[in-house]
Amino acid sequence: MASYTVPITADVLTWAREEAGLTQAELAERVKTDVERLQAWEKAECSPTRGQFSKLVKALKRPSALFFLPQPPRDAGMPTALRKAPGLGDRRLSPNEIDQIRWARRLQGLMGWVLRDAGTPKVELANYRTVDDPLQVARAERSASGVNAAEQIKWATPAVAFRAWRSYLEDQGILVLQLSMGKDSIRGFSAWDDFAPMVAVNTAYHPTARIFTLFHEVAHLLTRTDAACQSFVIPGQQSASVERWCERFAAAFLLPADDLRQVAQAYGITAASPTDDPDTARRIAKKFSVSTRATAIRLQELDLAKPTLYPAVASQLAGHDWNAPGGGGGGRRASLKRIGQLGTRLPGTLMEAMGRGRLTTRDLADHLKLTTGQLEDLKGELVGS
Incomplete structure (x- = not known):
């Protein structure tokens, strides 16, 4: 035949x-x-x-x-800004990373359409340039956040801290995704949209590293530079790059100068007596529920650490960047898994659009990668949250 x-x-x-x-x-x-x-x-x-x-x-x-189709579709591919982002260096995105980015962009596009359709105003995030001082920008954005260091230090665990920062960013209109991209994959990515700006972080990283990456990606949104980011940027290297700008912003936002000086002083650290001890930096980082890398960057910015601190942290404590093996939550119900991945604002807004007849049940289930039964479970979880 x-x-x-x-x-x-x-x-x-x-x-x-x-x-x-x-x-x-x-x-x-x-x-x-x-x-x-x-x-x-x-x-x-x-x-x-x-x-x-x-x-x-x-x-x-x-x-x-x-x-x-007679020719490849327009506006349906991976944006060049993400595929060839400076934060990737010469590295090529893996098929899994591309799948995750494509799914996130699809959700972002749907969310943007739903918000426009509902007459929602554009997201009003400040817009800076990378020639602006990232430390001053971080100071202004942290002041505008209304989150003080005393509140931050009271957060019981890094997971609690991540949820608090995620809630704050969602209140600003930013979509915050947590996606499984695997160890040694990109830290995160960001993509601007007037109605649905988005940041995503890799769940292979420890929550403290995710928090650092989260605000690194927020810095990309503030400068309107879509990006996929792979490596941490060592202080002194790529000093004029947008990646370095974002690292400095994130560290400064998460560790306000006066509060960090006060905590550092309790450990005997001053400008006259800077530290080069990674373990001391780790203990200070734990106070603020941030990564030791971010703390090392900030201590060096404030002349509270010797230039050798960050390289020592990067070499001695690199394992702390990652989650411990296991405990990935693979047995959780699909509805709870989606909330962990997408937060509550994104699925909640799309559910409302479905209730108004602007989305069909099948279309929404397809976008969220759920069955219709799992979609009902998600609806119940969102009502109870």
């Missing part, structure tokens, strides 16, 4: 493969074919069989109808 072929659009196949972050060899392996045959499909020299087409759709995680 003859094998029927599927007349897909070659340029769309190439676009979908590149958007998925796969080389021709990687996709060929997933489809169980040879590279030469895949290259022939991308050159429109031949077409895949029905079985091969099904494997392509599954491997590329795209609807089958996409491959019959």
Whole structure:
């Protein structure tokens, strides 16, 4: 019996493969074919069989109808600002990272449309330039937050601190996502939208590192620079870069100068007696529920630490950046998992739009990656929260 072929659009196949972050060899392996045959499909020299087409759709995680478009869709791909962000260096985003970013951007787009449709005003975040002093910007933004250091120090655990900062940012109109991107993947990413600005952090990191990354990404929003960020920036390196600007902002926002000096003094640390001890920096960091990296940056900014402190923290305490193995919450109900990932504002707003008839149950379940039954569970959780 003859094998029927599927007349897909070659340029769309190439676009979908590149958007998925796969080389021709990687996709060929997933489809169980040879590279030469895949290259022939991308050159429109031949077409895949029905079985091969099904494997392509599954491997590329795209609807089958996409491959019959006359050309790749506009505004549906990975933004260049994220794919080639300075914070990535020469590193290529992995397929999992691309999947997570694409899902987040899809949710952001839906949220932006729902808020516009409801007549919600644009989000009024301040707009700075990277030539502005990040320490002064951090001081102004921290003052505007209304969160004082005494309140911050009272937060019982880093997880409590993260929830408090997330709630504050959601009140400002910022979407805050926690996504599973794996160890040694990007720390987080950010993307501006007038109605639904978004930041996301990687759950592989410890909550203190996530808090530092959270405000690093907020700094990108404040400068309107969409970004995907991989590594921590060592003080003194890339001093003029936007990544360094964001690191300095985040450290200064989380550790107000006067309050940090007061706590440091209790440990015998002053400008006349700066520290180079990573363990002392770690104890101070614990007081503020922030990462030791952020604390080292800030202590050095205030001349309370020797220049050797941050390198010592980065080498000796790097393991503290990550969550301990296990305990990932894999057994939680899907509805609770979505709240952990997306917060309450995003799904709550989309639920309201569904209640107004602006979204169908099926569409919302699809966007949230839930069944309709799990969507009902989520609705109950949001009502009770």
